[in-house]
Amino acid sequence: MLRKVAKLLYFDNWNVLIIVFTEMRDKLRKWREDNHRNSEQIVDVGEELINEHASKLGDDIWIIYEQVMIAALDCSRDDLAWTCLQELKRQFPGSQRVKRLAGMRLEALEKYEDASKQYDSILQDDPTNTAARKRKISILKAQGKSAEAIRELNEYLEQFVGDQEAWHELSELYINEHDYGKAAFCLEELMMTNPHNHLYCEQYAEVKYTQGGLENLELSRKYFAQALKLNNRNMRALFGLYMSASHIAACPKVNATVKKANVKYAAWATNQINRAYQLAGRGTKENKCSVKAVEEMLESMQITMS
Amino acid sequence: MAEPEFLLDSNIRLWVVLPIVFITFLVGVIRHYVSILLQSDKKLTLEQVSDSQVLIRSRILRENGKYIPKQSFLMRKFYFNNQEDGFFKNTKRKVVPPSPMTDPSMLTDMMKGNVTNVLPMILIGGWINWTFSGFVTTKVPFPLTLRFKPMLQQGIELLSLDASWVSSASWYFLNVFGLRSMYSLILGQDNGADQSRIMQEQMSGAAMAMPADTNKAFKAEWEALELTDHQWALENIEEELMSRELDLDGMFSKELPMGIF
Numbered sequence: 001m002l003r004k005v006a007k008l009l010y011f012d013n014w015n016v017l018i019i020v021f022t023e024m025r026d027k028l029r030k031w032r033e034d035n036h037r038n039s040e041q042i043v044d045v046g047e048e049l050i051n052e053h054a055s056k057l058g059d060d061i062w063i064i065y066e067q068v069m070i071a072a073l074d075c076s077r078d079d080l081a082w083t084c085l086q087e088l089k090r091q092f093p094g095s096q097r098v099k100r101l102a103g104m105r106l107e108a109l110e111k112y113e114d115a116s117k118q119y120d121s122i123l124q125d126d127p128t129n130t131a132a133r134k135r136k137i138s139i140l141k142a143q144g145k146s147a148e149a150i151r152e153l154n155e156y157l158e159q160f161v162g163d164q165e166a167w168h169e170l171s172e173l174y175i176n177e178h179d180y181g182k183a184a185f186c187l188e189e190l191m192m193t194n195p196h197n198h199l200y201c202e203q204y205a206e207v208k209y210t211q212g213g214l215e216n217l218e219l220s221r222k223y224f225a226q227a228l229k230l231n232n233r234n235m236r237a238l239f240g241l242y243m244s245a246s247h248i249a250a251c252p253k254v255n256a257t258v259k260k261a262n263v264k265y266a267a268w269a270t271n272q273i274n275r276a277y278q279l280a281g282r283g284t285k286e287n288k289c290s291v292k293a294v295e296e297m298l299e300s301m302q303i304t305m306s
Numbered sequence: 307m308a309e310p311e312f313l314l315d316s317n318i319r320l321w322v323v324l325p326i327v328f329i330t331f332l333v334g335v336i337r338h339y340v341s342i343l344l345q346s347d348k349k350l351t352l353e354q355v356s357d358s359q360v361l362i363r364s365r366i367l368r369e370n371g372k373y374i375p376k377q378s379f380l381m382r383k384f385y386f387n388n389q390e391d392g393f394f395k396n397t398k399r400k401v402v403p404p405s406p407m408t409d410p411s412m413l414t415d416m417m418k419g420n421v422t423n424v425l426p427m428i429l430i431g432g433w434i435n436w437t438f439s440g441f442v443t444t445k446v447p448f449p450l451t452l453r454f455k456p457m458l459q460q461g462i463e464l465l466s467l468d469a470s471w472v473s474s475a476s477w478y479f480l481n482v483f484g485l486r487s488m489y490s491l492i493l494g495q496d497n498g499a500d501q502s503r504i505m506q507e508q509m510s511g512a513a514m515a516m517p518a519d520t521n522k523a524f525k526a527e528w529e530a531l532e533l534t535d536h537q538w539a540l541e542n543i544e545e546e547l548m549s550r551e552l553d554l555d556g557m558f559s560k561e562l563p564m565g566i567f
Contacts, residue, residue, distance in 0.1 A: 128352050159356045160355070161356070162359035162363060188374045191370075191374055192366050192367060193366055219375055222540045225544050225547045226373075226543055228547055228552070229543060229546065229547050232554065233553075233554060264548075265544055265548070268548045275552070275554065276552075276557065280557075
């Protein structure tokens with residue numbers, strides 16, 4: 001006969017939920033697989049599980065220790081992080097995964113030198129360990145040394161060309177430095193490896209739009225359209241399509257056919273935006289105001305096209 | 307000529323046929339677990355990891371290059387294939403042919419392979435031959451020539467006996483190959499008890515032919531990349547997109563957990 005132990009958990013100020021042990025464990029697993037970063041919830045649920053139900057978890061407990069430790073570092077719960085780390089060290093002495101966690105704890109305490117030494121020792125044993133390299137780069141990022149971080153990340157990517165996380169991180173760093181050309185390169189890598197991901201297309205289009213210049217505007221319009229084709233509901237891409245098309249149409253250097261085509265695209269985009277906003281509220285009073293606001297905004301953005 | 311019909315003692319079925327099946331099966335399972343215990347980890351060098359990822363990147367460039375602008379595609383193709391300093395043209399890896407003398411780990415691997423697979427088979431085959439000798443075990447359903455007699459009828463000295471009647475040793479060997487599918491059912495694919503697969507590997511040459519392959523792989527990629535052209539997938543994207551209204555179904559329903567941006 002299963003004895004289920006129920007426990008009250010507060011998930012935020014206003015909601016009180018009663019959760020059963022198996023549900024807690026499954027929730028943790030779901031968050032782990034989806035890579036959610038809801039650290040406070042993980043700490044709540046995880047602490048509960050570790051303190052009350054450790055015996056029932058069996059071998060799952062080690063991966064839960066890891067998950068809870070990282071979440072605890074996020075929430076500044078050093079005590080909890082320390083306990084988790086001790087348990088893991090006891091069970092897996094000499095493991096590189098545990099060493100990396102120890103390094104992360106040092107990072108959280110801002111002891112960057114010690115953390116760096118820790119990662120270096122991991123790399124001495126196993127030069128192909130990507131996790132340690134990436135932690136070293138994030139130390140540089142945490143210290144605000146973005147130029148060095150960019151350089152290190154470039155070196156890392158020369159060796160591990162296939163690491164998509166790293167390409168994305170590099171594109172973010174470049175965008176922060178306003179180096180849009182290089183950020184576009186990184187996003188192209190991501191688009192090639194994930195051709196069906198509409199978010200990469202949209203981000204690429206935004207970078208091209210920010211770069212400016214007629215060619216880049218055309219490219220950005222095309223990639224906004226691609227993002228829309230991959231996901232019809234991407235409102236940001238829809239607005240982006242409208243803006244790039246109207247921008248091109250307003251450019252003095254374009255010839256008449258291009259201008260006409262872009263005006264047509266912009267008009268179509270306006271239509272779709274209006275449709276979306278009308279679907280949103282279906283006649284509620286607030287919605288009528290917002291529909292009107294959208295129309296006025298679109299008209300004001302329309303630079304004269306004669 | 308009508309064959310004489312033999313009626314075998316049913317004790318043979320009980321005490322010979324079935325035990326041999328069990329013995330073979332259990333020995334196979336034991337072999338599987340022993341091979342897991344004796345497995346050595348293969349450590350990959352940084353260069354190997356890096357090279358494999360570069361090859362993957364080049365392949366992706368060929369397959370999905372049509373999603374990035376023409377200029378970017380050409381830039382990458384140039385990086386890989388340029389005559390003077392393209393990556394595939396220039397990078398030569400040191401090729402060390404893995405012969406058993408120079409590579410000690412290969413030697414131990416070969417030894418382990420032999421010990422786990424060939425040795426038990428020989429030993430147990432011999433033991434079965436010695437224990438269950440002197441009688442006929444079973445009959446194969448198809449006729450055989452007289453050439454097979456000394457091979458299949460080890461302990462039986464009857465000149466006139468049909469070659470289809472075989473001894474227990476041959477029943478054992480039959481089992482070794484026949485139980486292969488049972489192993490994959492019970493132990494999962496890629497199990498250590500799969501005798502015939504291992505023998506195939508030994509016949510097809512050294513399993514670690516990777517180092518030499520890197521240079522050849524680079525050359526193959528270079529050729530393939532030379533041939534690829536850029537067909538931009540986004541050529542007529544606006545027309546395709548605007549040929550119909552956007553599908554905004556379910557966009558604002560309450561069930562959507564995540565934002566649309």
